[in-house]
Amino acid sequence: MKFNQDLSWHKRASESECLPWQHDLQGVATHEFGHVFGLDHVGQATGQVMRPSSPNCDTSNRHLSMRNKIETNDQNNHLL
Numbered sequence: 001m002k003f004n005q006d007l008s009w010h011k012r013a014s015e016s017e018c019l020p021w022q023h024d025l026q027g028v029a030t031h032e033f034g035h036v037f038g039l040d041h042v043g044q045a046t047g048q049v050m051r052p053s054s055p056n057c058d059t060s061n062r063h064l065s066m067r068n069k070i071e072t073n074d075q076n077n078h079l080l
């Protein structure tokens, strides 16, 4: 996985330290790893990690939800 060096990445634990134009590195990495493990996008309104986009400085996407985990397991079991 390679991150665009032209973008500004938020790498700290606290959302309050994020600058308005920064993208949350851990949240973006979690989303992209979801794709690596076979997850597709979910509806934007779900608010889940796998939605197509999230606002800058949003640190709520750093962990997959239980629903995402169940979907990942279902997809992996389907491949076996």
Ligand SMILES: [Zn+2]
Binding pocket: 031, 035, 041, 051, 052
């Ligand atoms: Zn995506």
